Amino acid sequence: MEAVLSAAAGDLVSRFFSFLVNMYWVPARLEEQHMERLQQLLLRAHTVVEEANGRYITNSGMLIQLKMLARAMYQGYHVVDTFKCKQLVKERSEEVMDRSLVSYIGTLLKRFRANAGVSNHKVDSSCDLQGALLNLETAISNVTEFVILLSGCERMVRRPYDTYLYVDNFMFSRRTEKQQVINFLLQHNSLGSPPVLPIVGGSLVGKKTLVTDVWNDEKVRSYFSSVLYLSGANFTKIDTERCTSGRILVVVTLVSDVDDEDWKSFYRAVTSIRVESKVIIISRMESLTRYGTVKAIYLSKLQDEEYNYFFKTLAFGSAHAKDHPNLTLLIGEFIKLLGGSFVGAYSIANILRRDLSLQFWLCILNRYKNVTKANLSMFGEHLSVRVRIRYPVDFTNFLPAPAAPLLLMPPRTEAEAFERKLPKIRIGDLVVDPTLRPKGEFDLVTWESQIPPYTEFIYHVPSCAQRQPKTTLRRKRDAYVCL
Numbered sequence: 304m305e306a307v308l309s310a311a312a313g314d315l316v317s318r319f320f321s322f323l324v325n326m327y328w329v330p331a332r333l334e335e336q337h338m339e340r341l342q343q344l345l346l347r348a349h350t351v352v353e354e355a356n357g358r359y360i361t362n363s364g365m366l367i368q369l370k371m372l373a374r375a376m377y378q379g380y381h382v383v384d385t386f387k388c389k390q391l392v393k394e395r396s397e398e399v400m401d402r403s404l405v406s407y408i409g410t411l412l413k414r415f416r417a418n419a420g421v422s423n424h425k426v427d428s429s430c431d432l433q434g435a436l437l438n439l440e441t442a443i444s445n446v447t448e449f450v451i452l453l454s455g456c457e458r459m460v461r462r463p464y465d466t467y468l469y470v471d472n473f474m475f476s477r478r479t480e481k482q483q484v485i486n487f488l489l490q491h492n493s494l495g496s497p498p499v500l501p502i503v504g505g506s507l508v509g510k511k512t513l514v515t516d517v518w519n520d521e522k523v524r525s526y527f528s529s530v531l532y533l534s535g536a537n538f539t540k541i542d543t544e545r546c547t548s549g550r551i552l553v554v555v556t557l558v559s560d561v562d563d564e565d566w567k568s569f570y571r572a573v574t575s576i577r578v579e580s581k582v583i584i585i586s587r588m589e590s591l592t593r594y595g596t597v598k599a600i601y602l603s604k605l606q607d608e609e610y611n612y613f614f615k616t617l618a619f620g621s622a623h624a625k626d627h628p629n630l631t632l633l634i635g636e637f638i639k640l641l642g643g644s645f646v647g648a649y650s651i652a653n654i655l656r657r658d659l660s661l662q663f664w665l666c667i668l669n670r671y672k673n674v675t676k677a678n679l680s681m682f683g684e685h686l687s688v689r690v691r692i693r694y695p696v697d698f699t700n701f702l703p704a705p706a707a708p709l710l711l712m713p714p715r716t717e718a719e720a721f722e723r724k725l726p727k728i729r730i731g732d733l734v735v736d737p738t739l740r741p742k743g744e745f746d747l748v749t750w751e752s753q754i755p756p757y758t759e760f761i762y763h764v765p766s767c768a769q770r771q772p773k774t775t776l777r778r779k780r781d782a783y784v785c786l
Contacts, residue, residue, distance in 0.1 A: 337432050338386055341379055344439045348376040351446055351453075352478075358456035359522065360482050368442075368449055370479045374606065375435070375442040381608040382435040384615070384631060391628050460521040477513055480600050484517045487597060488552065488581060489526055497553075497573050501584040501595040504602030506691045507645055510585045512752070513602065514554055527552045528578075534558075539565055541572040551580040560590050570594075604643040614638055617652035622659055629661045636668055640675050642687030646760050649750040654731045667734070673700035696762075701730075702737050711747060711762035720746075727761075 355369050487500050504510050517523055518530055528549020531541070534556040541553075553573055573580055584591055592599040605613060615624060615634050624631055641647040654667055677700050678686045689696050698709040714720075726741035729748045733739055743766050750760040 334386075334432065337436055338383070341432065341436050341439065342383060344436070344443055345376060345379045345383070347446070348372055348379070348439060348443060351450060352376060354450075355453055356478050357459050358453055359459060359485065360453070360456050361486050362452065365449060365452060366479045366482055368445070372442045372446070372449075373478065374609075375438040377606070377608040377612050379435045379439050380612050382431050384611065384634070386432065387628070388632055388635075391632065477509060477516075477602070480513060480602065481517055483600055484513065484583075485520060485523060488517065488523050492579065492581070495574065496570075496596075497580045497582050499570075499582040499584060499594055499596045501586065501592045501599040502602065503586055503589050503592060503599055505587060505604070506693075508602045508604060509645065510602055511556070512758070514583060514585060518552070526550060530554060532556070539569040539572065541569070541576075549578060551576060551578055553580060553582045555582065555584050557584060557586040557588065557591060560588050566594055607638075610641075610643055610648070611635075611638060614641070614648045614652060617648060618655045619659070620652075620656045627659055630659065630664055633664050633668055637671070640668075640671055640686075642685055644687040644690055646690060646750050647687055650730060650760075653750070654734055657731060657735060670701045670734075674698055701734065706737065707740075709764065711749075712765060713763065714746070714761045715763050725763075 352369070352373050360366055360369065484500065484502070487498070490498075492498055502510050502514065528551065530552040532554050533541070535558070538555050538557065538561075555569075570582075573582060584594065604610070611634070614637065615631075618634065618637075619627070619630075637651060641651065651667070651671065655664060657663075674697070675686045677697055678684070678689060681697060682689060682694070684694075686696060693713045695713070696711045698711050699706055702709060726745040727748060728739060728741065728745060729751075733747070745764050747762045747764050748759055749762060752758045
């Protein structure tokens with residue numbers, strides 16, 4: 304009897320251990336294998352996407368396939384980052400390297416664990432990992448044919464600002480749209496009614512930058528003799544006598560809808576030019592697509608996975624993220640606050656690159672959180688929304704306390720700036736050394752582009768004597784009394 308009980312107990316123990324192995328070790332090993340496979344596919348996808356970025360692709364089907372491949376690639380990178388953060392949480396949940404930051408990092412780790420579905424005992428196999436792996440495998444399944452066709456596409460002339468992923472010197476994630484604009488411009492058309500391409504998108508999504516990036520393409524510049532920029536109410540006034548030789552590209556920037564008669568007047572003027580010409584409309588107004596003769600190009604905010612990759616690349620610059628594992632946990636915290644803003648990403652990343660220490664990044668993160676909360680409380684709108692529509696924002700909490708009020712107002716007009724010069728300072732310099740703040744009013748540069756058209760994102764900082772919220776029922780858009 305005892306022998307039978309002993310054998311039964313042994314069998315139960317054996318089954319119990321087998322259960323534990325199957326429950327914990329096998330899924331973990333399977334997850335590691337999936338991750339290894341995903342990283343191999345990402346390397347392959349990245350190589351193809353980077354090569355495609357340097358070719359003229361005229362095939363619309365290839366452009367669609369390229370966009371799908373890039374989207375699956377960014378999703379894969381996001382999943383890899385999440386997996387590495389989960390591993391970091393497991394390794395450092397009990398002990399944080401910098402004891403002075405134990406409390407904050409401990410809270411951050413708990414928050415990440417909750418968001419990622421990580422417990423102290425087990426890391427479940429992620430459905431996101433399997434989904435990203437499946438999407439990338441599907442996108443790469445026909446990549447052989449794509450590469451063969453790509454090899455027959457003409458190479459672009461490379462310039463320093465065209466180099467892929469060199470911090471600020473690139474037009475990020477607009478490969479397909481750029482190729483579509485180039486194909487439109489290089490397509491031959493006879494004299495007469497010029498083709499019109501509308502490019503539509505929200506504020507600060509890169510419409511002008513896209514057009515300028517295309518214009519700086521060697522093939523486009525050699526195809527057109529000149530470019531004519533028009534905007535506002537004067538867009539109908541064209542000096543046709545100056546457009547007498549070579550092809551002309553007309554770029555019209557419209558901030559509001561226009562009258563049909565005004566457009567007809569403009570179009571007749573362009574048609575009367577005795578040379579081949581083409582027109583690009585840049586606007587936020589979707590209604591203006593009615594004037595297009597070809598399908599409009601729509602620009603929107605980056606998808607979450609793309610924005611994650613974009614900001615991470617900017618923040619680390621030439622450094623390797625794998626050398627700073629603690630900082631990777633903070634990337635997601637910044638992204639939650641930035642709200643998909645390009646300007647915000649550039650501004651904050653430029654500051655973070657100055658010092659890749661955990662303490663500095665935590666300091667900037669806390670300040671930016673305080674700024675976001677202050678603006679939400681004061682104006683009832685998220686900081687990223689106010690930046691996008693160029694409303695006043697309060698950046699006082701972004702400087703070390705105690706700090707004088709830092710109210711950022713919309714930029715002055717070109718005429719005002721020309722008539723009255725003011726001191727100009729970069730926000731990164733001001734954050735590092737607040738003593739650089741000029742006395743009185745000045746212009747604050749929150750971001751300056753390193754590629755054409757070399758845009759500066761400037762705020763006007765007035766001399767503010769006091770902060771006095773208006774006592775009205777409307778949202779408090781102007782909450783300061785300035786001298």
